[in-house]
Amino acid sequence: MAKAYDHLFKLLLIGDSGVGKTCLIIRFAEDNFNSTHISTIGIDFKIRTVDIEGKKIKLQVWDTAGQERFKTITTAYYRGAMGIILVYDITDEKSFENIQTWMKSIRENASAGVGRLLLGNKCDMEAKRKVQKEPADKLAREHGIRFFETSAKSSTNVDEAFSSLARDILLKSGARRLGDGSKVSSGALQPYDRKNASKCSLG
Numbered sequence: 001m002a003k004a005y006d007h008l009f010k011l012l013l014i015g016d017s018g019v020g021k022t023c024l025i026i027r028f029a030e031d032n033f034n035s036t037h038i039s040t041i042g043i044d045f046k047i048r049t050v051d052i053e054g055k056k057i058k059l060q061v062w063d064t065a066g067q068e069r070f071k072t073i074t075t076a077y078y079r080g081a082m083g084i085i086l087v088y089d090i091t092d093e094k095s096f097e098n099i100q101t102w103m104k105s106i107r108e109n110a111s112a113g114v115g116r117l118l119l120g121n122k123c124d125m126e127a128k129r130k131v132q133k134e135p136a137d138k139l140a141r142e143h144g145i146r147f148f149e150t151s152a153k154s155s156t157n158v159d160e161a162f163s164s165l166a167r168d169i170l171l172k173s174g175a176r177r178l179g180d181g182s183k184v185s186s187g188a189l190q191p192y193d194r195k196n197a198s199k200c201s202l203g
């Protein structure tokens with residue numbers, strides 16, 4: 001029987017409790033949204049297969065608990081991730097300030113060169129916005145990563161964000177394959193240095 005996919009990529013979402021990590025994953029994997037906040041206990045994952053550059057990419061998306069008390073459990077999963085999505089809430093300044101701490105946690109716990117992506121979630125709540133796009137854009141540029149404003153509620157940029165990270169991982173693994181003649185199927189990826197892109201259709 002033919003294999004149902006060409007590549008399996010493991011992605012991980014991190015960020016403060018309540019920024020919408022679980023909702024983003026549920027929107028992406030099940031096209032659904034729930035307005036109640038049930039804090040993730042430890043770690044969980046969902047799967048969706050997407051088509052990128054003519055390849056079937058199975059994305060295993062891991063959801064981590066944002067609460068500090070689960071940190072020992074969640075950081076243990078960083079190492080196996082090929083892409084890490086850092087999420088803050090555009091209505092919560094503190095969650096944006098803490099992105100620096102989450103970046104540090106990636107440096108300390110993830111594989112070198114892991115793909116990264118910055119998301120400012122809840123961009124449907126423009127009236128309650130506390131974090132402007134410019135500082136987030138600047139931060140993403142400083143780290144050489146892409147940035148999107150998303151809304152799990154209105155579906156804005158959710159598919160685009162996951163697909164862009166998957167595409168970057170695919171391209172990087174292809175580049176490595178060309179470079180050293182060996183196939184890369186996990187972990188060790190090159191640092192990301194493409195031009196940062198950002199958009200929010202509600203911006």
Ligand SMILES: Nc1nc2c(ncn2[C@@H]2O[C@H](COP(=O)(O)OP(=O)(O)OP(=O)(O)O)[C@@H](O)[C@H]2O)c(=O)[nH]1
Binds near residue numbers: 020064150153
């Ligand atoms: N308006 C709006 N609310 C959202 C959005 N995404 C999530 N929420 C709400 O924010 C709250 C927290 O969402 P969760 O997805 O549970 O947050 P989390 O980051 O997984 O939280 P932890 O599991 O505690 O780390 C819930 O009440 C969601 O309904 C969004 O895009 N827009």
